[in-house]
Amino acid sequence: MSERTGEGAMTHYAHSGSRADRADWQKLSDHLLCVERLAQERGAAFGLGAAAGLAGRLHDLGKYDPAFDRVLRGEPGPVVDHSTAGGRVLLDSASGCPKPLAEALAQAILGHHAGLPDTNGADGGSVVTRIARPGAALDAQWRAHVPDDFNAVAREVLHKLRREKAGFDFSVATRMVFSCLVDADFRDTEAFYDALEGRSRDRDWPDLQSLLPAFRARFDAHMAAFDPATDLNRLRAEILTQVRAKAALPPGLFTLSVPTGGGKTLASLGFALDHAARHGHRRILYAIPFTSIIDQTVQVFADLLGAENVLEHHSAIEIEKLRPGSREVADTKDRSRDKLRQAMEDWAAPVVVTTNVQLFESLFAARPSRCRKLHNIAGAVIVLDEAQCLPRKLLLPTLAMLDTLCAHYGCTVVLCTATQPAFDSGQLQPGGLALAGRELAPDPVALAGRLRRARIVQGGAMADASLVAALAATPQGFVIVNSRKHALSLYRAAEAAGLEGLIHLTTRQYPAHRRAIIADIRTRLDPKNPKPCRLIATSLIEAGVDLDFPCGWRAEAGLDSVIQAAGRVNREGKRPLEASVLTVFSAPDNAPPGDVAQLAQAMQSVARGGCDLLDPAAIRRWFEEVYWRAGPKRLDAEGLIDKFVFNGAATNFAFRTVAERYRMIDSPMVPVIVAREDVACDLVERLSNEWEKSGPLARALQPFTVQIPHAARETLRANGKGDFEAPNLRGDAFFVLGDGGLYHDDFGLWWEQADYLSADQEVV
Numbered sequence: 001m002s003e004r005t006g007e008g009a010m011t012h013y014a015h016s017g018s019r020a021d022r023a024d025w026q027k028l029s030d031h032l033l034c035v036e037r038l039a040q041e042r043g044a045a046f047g048l049g050a051a052a053g054l055a056g057r058l059h060d061l062g063k064y065d066p067a068f069d070r071v072l073r074g075e076p077g078p079v080v081d082h083s084t085a086g087g088r089v090l091l092d093s094a095s096g097c098p099k100p101l102a103e104a105l106a107q108a109i110l111g112h113h114a115g116l117p118d119t120n121g122a123d124g125g126s127v128v129t130r131i132a133r134p135g136a137a138l139d140a141q142w143r144a145h146v147p148d149d150f151n152a153v154a155r156e157v158l159h160k161l162r163r164e165k166a167g168f169d170f171s172v173a174t175r176m177v178f179s180c181l182v183d184a185d186f187r188d189t190e191a192f193y194d195a196l197e198g199r200s201r202d203r204d205w206p207d208l209q210s211l212l213p214a215f216r217a218r219f220d221a222h223m224a225a226f227d228p229a230t231d232l233n234r235l236r237a238e239i240l241t242q243v244r245a246k247a248a249l250p251p252g253l254f255t256l257s258v259p260t261g262g263g264k265t266l267a268s269l270g271f272a273l274d275h276a277a278r279h280g281h282r283r284i285l286y287a288i289p290f291t292s293i294i295d296q297t298v299q300v301f302a303d304l305l306g307a308e309n310v311l312e313h314h315s316a317i318e319i320e321k322l323r324p325g326s327r328e329v330a331d332t333k334d335r336s337r338d339k340l341r342q343a344m345e346d347w348a349a350p351v352v353v354t355t356n357v358q359l360f361e362s363l364f365a366a367r368p369s370r371c372r373k374l375h376n377i378a379g380a381v382i383v384l385d386e387a388q389c390l391p392r393k394l395l396l397p398t399l400a401m402l403d404t405l406c407a408h409y410g411c412t413v414v415l416c417t418a419t420q421p422a423f424d425s426g427q428l429q430p431g432g433l434a435l436a437g438r439e440l441a442p443d444p445v446a447l448a449g450r451l452r453r454a455r456i457v458q459g460g461a462m463a464d465a466s467l468v469a470a471l472a473a474t475p476q477g478f479v480i481v482n483s484r485k486h487a488l489s490l491y492r493a494a495e496a497a498g499l500e501g502l503i504h505l506t507t508r509q510y511p512a513h514r515r516a517i518i519a520d521i522r523t524r525l526d527p528k529n530p531k532p533c534r535l536i537a538t539s540l541i542e543a544g545v546d547l548d549f550p551c552g553w554r555a556e557a558g559l560d561s562v563i564q565a566a567g568r569v570n571r572e573g574k575r576p577l578e579a580s581v582l583t584v585f586s587a588p589d590n591a592p593p594g595d596v597a598q599l600a601q602a603m604q605s606v607a608r609g610g611c612d613l614l615d616p617a618a619i620r621r622w623f624e625e626v627y628w629r630a631g632p633k634r635l636d637a638e639g640l641i642d643k644f645v646f647n648g649a650a651t652n653f654a655f656r657t658v659a660e661r662y663r664m665i666d667s668p669m670v671p672v673i674v675a676r677e678d679v680a681c682d683l684v685e686r687l688s689n690e691w692e693k694s695g696p697l698a699r700a701l702q703p704f705t706v707q708i709p710h711a712a713r714e715t716l717r718a719n720g721k722g723d724f725e726a727p728n729l730r731g732d733a734f735f736v737l738g739d740g741g742l743y744h745d746d747f748g749l750w751w752e753q754a755d756y757l758s759a760d761q762e763v764v
Contacts, residue, residue: 015192016072046378058145105174170653172401269301284350389543476550
């Protein structure tokens, strides 16, 4: 049993130490007090300090069960559920806590280890199911932690609810409280074991506000270095000046509509720095739709602001998938301590560059490890680069989340794109955003004319032979198609035709390899020393890859993609407009996927109306048609907004169900490390060193990974063409390609038919 104090009361503990007399064990009352304080500090930043603090105070009440002492001693016996008791106490009518508030806080408390549960459900993990189970007889000391009234907490939460959006708003408030709770719990547990084992950590990032004077000075110096003698640079400077002038506007939702070549990335960063300085934002968060271009943006920001101030976070390697039996888990007091080693979970850096998938799937997640960062998203300037790429099937819940972050959590969101989607409430009903009068760019319609560098023409049906002939007729040009399969077959046909300067760019190549290929392309396109350059690629070059070709061809797709492709023709404006042409074609033998086909149909509908496809009015009509045709049911295909119900008297929140269904990528891919370069080989060798931490190694290996289907990776493994490196230390976090013959310079990793074929054996 637990020890008794001199007055006869038992002493209960939250975490065990090493001494038999328990002098170095953490008392439960101390842990609850510390977690309450830390959670309250986090929640206070956005007006939920009392609610977060209360969740922290009650989260481990189940450890007042005397049976939990056996768990801490490492003795065998049944599992002790210590996460339900705090929620059960709140939901008891005798607690005096208003029912909706009790339900929300109970979900946060019940989920602080297993993840946010659904209110109802048949899987055994729902709130209703867990609360219905008999609770343990707790030591009466738990009563000292329950407040006499809940008025302060209720006022906080009610202040976050809008009548017409109460259910969704309430669910986000619950998520934020949950985030504060799990981060505080992790931090206090980590601090306890660090002190016990004599460790020290440099967990603290510098505060954004303290860095902003230096950031802005460096930004100004960088912009002043551009040559003011060119028309394009003068226009970019004009855009930047007007965008920065609007940084004084109140925080909230903004659009930044600048055509390709107008300097959107730097303009949005300049705005973010000035806006944060003016309004006290806590961090700058830059979200990008594709992992294929994130490293370019990270490099720009690191050069400008200092690499030590910029956190890159995306899902190339998920460290949290360590096997329970691995050394990295087994050598800790309990599995929760392994999670504490994941430094990227809390997004406390002053500048974060991430992907849409990482950002939005975290905002709709249920797992503690993914939700831990949410409280640090509050108070951020969030720039959504290429905002038109937000998936249609999840559009309404995604926009609802952005609206709530701006309305209640001190965020500013900038929808940054060359093709501004119809997200305005005047165009998108229901669910649109209040964007009227919030455009940052000076006169987007006039800008579109001034920055026009190319023409779009219709090429009709073009088989691969016609495309090869078109490429052969120009020393420099590109073809963008809708699938990796088509790109590879077209590349093979062009290769067979003997085209000089032929280059294939695909996501089958690992990022560091793609960077080298893009550098070679830029060298070939240098007007001072031009060389043959005929590029065949998928859409990965349409966003964030600054290339300047004299002409190009684009397979039919959505108008947003076509315009992005046109931005790679005469990008710098040094060629005549009439000669700078993007030809849109249909591929008779390679029909576009279903969703792309619908978007292409809408594009052709706009084109048949006689519109210039580069005109902002055409873009607006295209987006309106796309969303109008989709309708609300297809813009929230899973019905996620309706999963958060609050009728004034009770809540029904399906957090776990929503987390499972909110998936920006339908077929999740898994990473394969391609260790061809010396630096990658060295990193792979270091995986066998038990003193090396997984986090830094994972980030360093990201440029050498290729994402492939899970089943394909299993085939590679089953046939001896790759395996997990150092599984005793790293579990299944690091899969390394073993058969180098499956990776080819021209087309990257060829995983199909990996049971018997290597790339150097392939016959097409």
